[in-house]
């Protein structure tokens with residue numbers, strides 16, 4: 001099976017629409033951080049990078065009479081649930097290994113508690129890496145969602161991650 005690269009994912013129109021909505025620079029930065037953490041904590045870096053890159057693909061907009069309604073957004077947010085499903089569908093369509101697609105979807109689902117029932121739960125090492133990578137990239141007032149880098153720089157960093165992954169030789173664990 002041909003490996004689905006990060007660039008295959010990046011260029012897809014669904015990713016351009018939804019990942020760009022929540023911040024392409026944030027997504028790429030979290031993917032880089034997930035790679036570093038995965039190497040440190042002995043987690044499959046390919047799953048960590050893909051989940052890190054796609055973790056906020058479930059974001060959507062809450063407008064009330066043309067105004068951004070942050071209170072409604074906070075109260076009704078299900079972006080990890082929506083993101084897990086959206087990323088899973090996309091990855092399977094691109095030809096991703098189905099077990100890998102499931103693990104990535106789970107890591108997206110658990111990247112934040114915002115849509116989960118309250119109470120304790122234990123994240124797997126992969127889920128923890130993606131959660132930590134996102135936390136490390138957060139800025140006050142949600143500024144991380146508005147960071148911008150130009151398209152050339154985006155592609156350069158995506159290719160750099162693909163290059164790093166191709167050298168780690170850990171694909172889907174199979």
Ligand SMILES: [Fe+2]
Nearest residue numbers: 055056079112
């Ligand atoms: Fe998020």
Ligand SMILES: [Fe+2]
Nearest residue numbers: 026055056134
């Ligand atoms: Fe995020």
